[in-house]
Amino acid sequence: MGKEKKYCIGCGILLQDENMMQEGYTTSIENDICSRCFRMRNYGEYQIITKSNEEYIDILKSVNKTNDLVLYMVDLLNIDKDLTYIRKYINNKIILVLNKRDVLPKSVKDSKIIEYFQKQDLDFQDIIVVSPNKNYHIDELLLMIKKYKTSKNIYVVGHTNVGKSTLINTLMKNYSDNKCELTISPLPSTTLNKISIKLNDDLTLVDTPGLVDRGNIVNYVDSALLKKINPKKEIKPxxxxxxxxxxxxxxxxxxxxxxxxxxxxxxxxxxxxxxxxxxxxxxxxxxxxxxxxxxxxxxxxxxxxxxxxxxxxxxxxxxxxxxxxxxxxxxxxxx
Ligand SMILES: Nc1nc2c(ncn2[C@@H]2O[C@H](COP(=O)(O)OP(=O)(O)O)[C@@H](O)[C@H]2O)c(=O)[nH]1
Ligand SMILES: [Mg+2]
Structure with missing residues (x-):
């Protein structure tokens, strides 16, 4: 009898109980999450997996084949050097979602941040500043999604670590009874595959792994330093x-x-x-x-x-x- 395929609800990897050394390992296929996610969530132990950007570009190309609305997420403290890069692969309607508002000083106005992006004449449907950690502008984002959606599916794309999985967890927590526990971590490539999560009968959110940025300092520091580098509070310049x-x-x-x-x-x-x-x-x-x-x-x-x-x-x-x-x-x- 062939085994039914089952995917980790934390990172999207295909689960297997045969090889401990390989991705997707779990002690029993009855489990919903892989050992790697289990250890990240319960012990804060990180096992780094390096994903290739070719794989991610294939995901972007698959998004391009749909007519679905895309949320392109950017970390305000680590704005993508080239904001047109992802656009090259997808022609879909895009909302630019600027995340981690909470770490920039409160004295800076959202309107000023939005203006910074508007001036660059990028091809986005709309721009919003959010912080899923602080539940900031999540209601507003949902309204925007409802306004611009072209189908049931909403894709969340962007670089790795910008907070895509965190956003989906927050949307699910706020507006759905369905369980959703995407694994989040300060390390790149936590999410390993596309993961579809049903918010309600009209909306399905699709998480994606993210583009890896080899130039990011997180790739070159140990986990103690990583915790220090990652701001948890409003930055006092x-x-x-x-x-x-x-x-x-x-x-x-x-x-x-x-x-x-x-x-x-x-x-x-x-x-x-x-x-x-x-x-x-x-x-x-x-x-x-x-x-x-x-x-x-x-x-x-x-x-x-x-x-x-x-x-x-x-x-x-x-x-x-x-x-x-x-x-x-x-x-x-x-x-
Ligand atoms: N300060 C702050 N950190 C956030 C926020 N959202 C996510 N993060 C952090 O960003 C890191 C990456 O989050 P994750 O959801 O795994 O990013 P993903 O790779 O894009 O899915 C984690 O350490 C999160 O706690 C936010 O609103 N504010
Ligand atoms: Mg993720």
Whole structure:
């Protein structure tokens, strides 16, 4: 008798009880979740699985074959470098969902954040700022979904770790009696497959794994540091007045030397748990790391992928020391 196929309700992987070393293992096929999800949920133990982006692009292509509404989710502290990338694969109607509002300072207005994205002339139906962790704007998002939906299915896409599974869990908790326990974690590639979840007779939410960003610092730190890097609360920016010849060291991970420019203001937006120090450039912290020079324009941010950003007011030339795999770049100031 052939076994019935059963998928993990936490990450979507095909369950199997034969090979402990392989994805989808569970002690008994009677279980609803795989051992990896079980350990993440109960012990906070993470087993990293690296998913290829080709697989994710195939998922995006399969979404493109439908006429369904798409929620494209972006993490406000880690905005995708190229917001047009996912659009290249899908022609569907898209709502841009800007997540993790709770970690940006309350003093910043939502309208200002939305304007930042509107100015880029991207092809989205609508834009909304949310925080499923804080239940912020979830009612408003549901109204938007109802307004723009083209069928029953709503796909949630975006990079890994932006909070796609968290959003679906929150929507289900708020508006459905159906059980939904997607596994969430601070590590990339927690969700491994497409997972369809019925919110009600009119709406089915589809979770997806997400694009992996190799330039994100989360790929290069241990789990203790990861917890520190991931802001849990509203960020209190640390503001420094710097003269050329001075430098900032952030969490022992990044060093920014101020090489050229007038007296300038550097506001550091990273997790409050990371210590920031100001030194003279003669200090040797991190100088043996990889480094690169950056020209920063008037009112631009230096983005350190996965860590946060530094808002700089005047033009500056800086040198950034950091793990060579981590993406560092400039952009127009977000706030
Ligand atoms: N601060 C904050 N963190 C969030 C929010 N939503 C999700 N997260 C966190 O983001 C991380 C990734 O979430 P997850 O749902 O697994 O992301 P996915 O890979 O896109 O499915 C987890 O550590 C979540 O707790 C939010 O509204 N605010
Ligand atoms: Mg997920």
């Amino acid at each position: 640390k503001v420094y007045q710097l003269k050329k010849g001075q430098c900032l060291v952030i969490g022992g991970l990044v060093r920014v030397d101020y090489l050229e420019g007038d007296k300038n203001s550097f506001s550091v937006y990273v997790s409050n748990d990371l210590q920031v120090d100001k030194f003279n450039m003669s200090n040797e912290t991190l100088t043996d790391s990889f480094s690169e020079e950056l020209e920063v324009g008037f009112h631009e941010d230096i983005v350190i992928s996965g860590l946060g950003f530094i808002k700089i007011v005047e033009k500056a030339k800086v040198r950034v020391y950091i793990n060579r795999n981590v993406d560092v770049y400039t952009r127009r100031s977000l706030i």
